[in-house]
Amino acid sequence: MSMATTDPRAAGPAPFVPQAYRVEEVTRELADTVSLRLAPLDGARPDFRPGQFNMLWAFGVGEAAISISDVETDGSFVHTVRAVGAVSGALAGLEVGTRVGLRGPFGTGWRVAEARGADVVVVAGGLGLAPLRPAIQALLADRARYGRVAILVGARSPETLLYPEALAPWQRRPDVEVLVTVDHAGADWAGRVGVVPGLVPRAAFDADDCVALVCGPEVMMRFTVAALRHAGVAAERIHVSMERNMKCAVGWCGHCQFGPAFVCKDGPVMRYDAIADLFSIPEV
């Protein structure tokens, strides 16, 4: 019996020290958003759970928490990054062949298996689809074990709809209901216009026996949760993915606190009933 090697605290490098990864592929998703496919330079990609994140480091600029949006069978991670600050801007500007630092995965994942036997409602706003994509893939890979599956996706405009190439095959499946909406659109948009919480009453699911996975801007999650609660979904069956400033990802830097939770280790995916009291208080 080897206890020493199974102790996560004894194994592996210090949690602060990144591993070197190589940018294998850069895919432009939106005007300000790219997906990076990253492969480890040494060893194998660590295991991950849908919903977890990695800390990506751009040489000499800094580090940011970015959710895992896909994995490839060749052992690489896919991260979708929107250029909104110095670090994410540097990451979004990386070229194929560049070396980056990566530590992780960190945090909690979507409890996909917990939804077996029940209906599943996935609600994504904007870039919130990125951490949900691996959960959707896991659901669809094991489709027979779930009840009805509804995927509700919202974006600001048709041009900012993420992963259209992934949405299309989901939309074609007879066993998945995909509803898409945008906040604003031009005359050439034939789809729905409106905010994503408005899709909740249109989706077919059993409110008494479903699990909801929600990710997007905080205000979108607040209204989506309200719509789900109004439809009769119990608070403990709603899961949301929180976002806070993170420096360390292991509960030491304090930045990501949300009430008693450290979003880096108690989240990012959290059961709504655990945070319901804090969810509506500004500036927590």
Add this chain to the structure above:
Amino acid sequence: MEPEPRARTTALIDRRGLQALIEALADEGYRVVGPTRRDDAIVYDDLADLDDLPAGWTEHQEAGRYRLVARDDQALFGYAVGPHAWKRFLHPPVETLWTAQRDEHGLTFRSPEPAEERFAFLGVRACELQAIAIQDRVFLEGPHVDAGYGARRREAFIVAVNCGEAGGTCFCVSMQTGPRAESGFDLALTELLEADRHDFLVEVGSPAGAALLERLPHRKAGGADHRAADAVVARTASRMGRELETQGLKALLQDNPEHPRWDDVAERCLTCGNCTMVCPTCFCTTVEDHSDLAGTRAERVRLWDSCFTLDFSYLHGGSVRQSPRSRYRQWMTHKLASWIDQFGTSGCVGCGRCITWCPTGIDITEEAAVIRATAPQRRDP
């Protein structure tokens, strides 16, 4: 007559014995750190010998006020705590986490070599022992271990001192952390300063402490010595400058995030972060990345940070905690309430530093008392 049986081995040393203690620790390779007078304050720094201790000084502490005052005796430990806490040695304000080297072959990360330094802390107060135990939970008892902190902590030799003076902002009695050092030390001293003697009752708290005591000139402690030491601690306990009612405090703060007192305190709070810097348990940090001009080397440095800065909660689009109100609320609610959810104890040890070193004299005990007195009654569950 035999003295009352004690749980711990005790002995008596005098000033010579204390000098021998410092020398013995240095002889064993420790960097001896303790209270010393500098910049009109009592701070923690290297001690070469007994003369470095602030003999004959005490301090006057009040909300937003700290002044050194000469004593009318030559007590070596006749004061409470100053602006420094031991976290500056165990959890240093600036620490390199790793360096990175980039060349045509790849990218290599290196952790710094662990420091060989072993600390001996002389003069650790009971509240500070609890503060160290609290930071142990943060850095050593989660899913990950901070190896640097762990090494420094494991190697540290701790000489506690039972307080003979209560500071004007002290409330360790309320927090049940002092003024007597109960555990977590190698040796604990009580200063016995009377007209005809200047001795220290020594309690042994560990085998390492027992071994060190054997190297010092010491004599047997009698019943009178024990009674005198008990009296010192009892007198200090009766002279706390502040008190904090902890009964129901966690629920009180967590149930009142919109209490008008948060607006009131925000009027006085400068969000300077002094309270978090002097707090012996505040552990938050940020990181900075540095790189050379050639773009081949980079390093990541960890620095103390404060939840009072706007940057602390920054997300794209703006900080989560924009208002001073929300930042003070975060600090105090974390310290006294959500800390219990996270780590099983309050984050406050009652040392009073945040009160003393607040430039506008905000008093955490007063804020808590006002919220308690004016909070709406909780509805029955």
